Amino acid sequence: KSDAEELTSLCSQLALAASKCLSPAALRRALAELKELNGSAQIVNQVAAKAKDDANAVIADPKGSGAQALAKLREAPGVFGLDIGGTLAKMAHMLPADEQFEMPLTFGKSGKFHGDLSFKLSLNGIFHEVRFVSGTTELLEKVLRRENKEDRSNGHDGAAPRVMRRVVAAGGGAHRLADLLLQAFAVEVVPFKEMESIVSGISFLHAHGPADEVFEVLPGGEQNTVAWPLPLFPCIIVNIGSGVSILRVDAGAKGEPKTFTRLGGTATGGATFLGLSKLLTSAKTFSEALELARRGDAAKVNKLVSDIYGHDGCENLGLPANMTAAHFGKLVRNEAREGCNEADVAAALLIMVTQASAVLAKAFAQAVQGSQVAPVPASAPACFSPAERPRSKLPERSQTAPLDDLRELSPHYQQWLTATPMSRRTKVKANLLGAAEVAGARRTPVFFVGGFLTNNSKAWDLISRQFRNLECGPAYFLRHADFLGTLGAVAATFSAEDEA
Incomplete structure (x- = not known):
């Protein structure tokens, strides 16, 4: 045979052998010997690449x-x-x-x-x-x-x-x-x-x-099976995969399919968590990154509201002391960087990703249910009618000033507080602090689904805690969320x- 014919025959034999080879080491030796042969290097390299693909498939599934x-x-x-x-x-x-x-x-x-x-x-x-x-x-x-x-x-x-x-x-x-x-x-x-x-x-x-499809995560981390919320529609679906998409789903007309609208999303999703984990820690896989996050303490990396205002200040503001004020904010100081490890970094990354979805979900859920927070004039609570508004002007104050401070500033406020029903006062607090809702308002159900959440109990717990901190009702999860x-x-x- 000519050299070309021999090389072609050898290529065919190699491809067949590679498809049957169960030993990666033997295959590597054979490829190394083949490259030493005289002939077309381009053809040999092409055959070697194809043989490698065949071998990888066989190694992954040796018995077919x-x-x-x-x-x-x-x-x-x-x-x-x-x-x-x-x-x-x-x-x-x-x-x-x-x-x-x-x-x-x-x-x-x-x-x-x-x-x-x-x-x-x-x-x-x-x-x-x-x-x-x-x-x-x-x-x-x-x-x-x-x-x-x-x-x-x-x-x-x-x-x-x-x-x-x-x-x-x-x-x-x-x-x-x-x-x-x-x-x-x-x-x-x-x-x-x-x-x-x-x-x-x-x-x-x-x-x-199944009857146990929907569950929520309690403050202690336990899963609690719940019924589907009623009414179910409109509801929000937060799909967390590589990125995040947030959908509004409405009930269709009788006999018609459900309708939906993509409200928005964020590029800070599961791929962000894994990519940054690989960059900043030793984790090579999603499972390894999650295991690091479970062991870590994000408070060593993130700056919390309590780090800025102290615990008493948080109570006056009506904000949870453990709420994140700045992701990775403590690492601005050199000594803080020395006091944290890669597990703490992974935990902070997981909080950053889950919090991005939780905050967006709250905003869209409030928009769906028509909840709006009106601006508060410095002179009086936003829910005063013109007839109720005090004649004297209060000193200039922040819109987030605690109610106790406002009471001390004006006798008119104390008079209004005594004469105003509790429902009206609840609305004042909602306007001032941006947290509470009007009593009796329907909360839009929010479901968190997607591949990022599959068997990710740490993320379930974080999202649930963030939803409680934001006072937007329970976060719902599905047992078949990935399917x-x-x-x-x-x-x-x-x-x-x-x-x-």
């Missing part, structure tokens, strides 16, 4: 269990919903109760069946069970690419076409991996807009989910079938 499990799922009865994000790929599978299907417990290296999240429901008089699976998007893509490559190498391109299966999918991967799913498993992906899938998912849970997109996709599939 991921591909086997996906092939088995593809033939399963029932309805699927996918949510393929940048980090995790998630699936919900709704199976009629009279159908038998054994769900694989694992899918390669990262895939997992979440048996604790399964629940049963009744739709159109038929009982179903909903099951959940998740794994990394990166390994899913590698398995799909390897399946496509093996099909081509085994000459399956000319085989009889399989019956197409159509699946609704949310997330960016619904577009990016659509061709791979079609070629590898004859699955046609129907993309579903991400925000719409979240709203559809929470509506599905409200109508059909809202998949449940929305399942609901969309049923809606399409009903229309058909």
